[in-house]
Amino acid sequence: MRDCEWTLVVPLKPLRAAKSRLAAAVPDADRRALALAFAEDTVTAALAAAAVRDVVVVTNDPLAARRLTALGARVVPDLPDAGLNAALAHGAAALPGRALAALNADLPALRPAELSRVLTEAAGHGRAFLPDAAGIGTTLLAARPPAALAPAFGEASRRAHLASGAVELSTTGVESVRRDVDTAADLRVALALGVGRATAARCGELPGLADALSA
Numbered sequence: 001m002r003d004c005e006w007t008l009v010v011p012l013k014p015l016r017a018a019k020s021r022l023a024a025a026v027p028d029a030d031r032r033a034l035a036l037a038f039a040e041d042t043v044t045a046a047l048a049a050a051a052v053r054d055v056v057v058v059t060n061d062p063l064a065a066r067r068l069t070a071l072g073a074r075v076v077p078d079l080p081d082a083g084l085n086a087a088l089a090h091g092a093a094a095l096p097g098r099a100l101a102a103l104n105a106d107l108p109a110l111r112p113a114e115l116s117r118v119l120t121e122a123a124g125h126g127r128a129f130l131p132d133a134a135g136i137g138t139t140l141l142a143a144r145p146p147a148a149l150a151p152a153f154g155e156a157s158r159r160a161h162l163a164s165g166a167v168e169l170s171t172t173g174v175e176s177v178r179r180d181v182d183t184a185a186d187l188r189v190a191l192a193l194g195v196g197r198a199t200a201a202r203c204g205e206l207p208g209l210a211d212a213l214s215a
């Protein structure tokens with residue numbers, strides 16, 4: 001393991017399109033608000049992590065760009081309709097020579113100390129990733145120069161990242177970094193872990209959410 005200061009690259013879809021798998025449980029306006037709250041809590045926790053130097057959000061969403069800039073992130077405008085891996089590669093291209101970690105924007109329970117532990121372990125490798133809580137996807141992909149990020153997010157990205165030669169991290173006790181929220185069931189687990197202030201406030205303002213989550 002080595003000391004290393006990381007720049008996090010956080011991709012965020014336009015809020016109107018984000019978190020589509022929550023659409024059955026949450027009305028559209030609330031779903032957009034929740035997606036923004038998840039991103040705010042992700043960025044707030046990331047900026048508080050000792051191993052993190054700065055956070056760059058790749059997004060074309062104007063409201064999210066304003067809110068996340070106010071928290072201290074830098075925003076790089078996304079390419080239009082190019083998809084997640086293109087957005088990450090575009091963000092990485094704007095940050096040459098840095099140790100980079102792509103981190104999903106839907107980690108509302110993220111804890112700074114857990115993120116730092118994962119990044120410290122990643123610093124021992126050229127390119128490494130952390131599988132999501134389901135063991136199918138990826139929540140974090142890290143690369144130190146001269147290794148390129150080479151993101152392969154999407155369906156079954158754990159397998160894709162392994163196949164691409166990235167080292168799978170097995171850091172224990174970092175559930176908050178692995179718990180991305182795609183479904184109502186994920187949100188229930190994240191709420192039980194303890195979410196950040198934006199998500200807690202937003203969930204408190206949605207009167208139907210408790211019923212939707214227990215359905």
Ligand SMILES: Nc1nc2c(ncn2[C@@H]2O[C@H](COP(=O)(O)OP(=O)(O)OP(=O)(O)O)[C@@H](O)[C@H]2O)c(=O)[nH]1
Pocket residue numbers: 010011012013017018019020021022058059060078081082083084087103104105106182
């Ligand atoms: N900038 C950018 N970010 C993206 C894009 N597609 C996905 N993301 C982000 O990548 C992360 C994981 O994305 P997904 O789980 O595929 O999308 P999601 O909006 O979180 O959820 P679903 O709509 O339910 O798939 C989230 O932070 C997304 O906002 C894209 O085309 N551009």
Ligand SMILES: C=C(OP(=O)(O)O)C(=O)O
Pocket residue numbers: 084132136137138139152153154155156157158180182
């Ligand atoms: C895009 C990914 O995440 P999700 O499970 O949120 O779609 C992924 O795991 O590669």
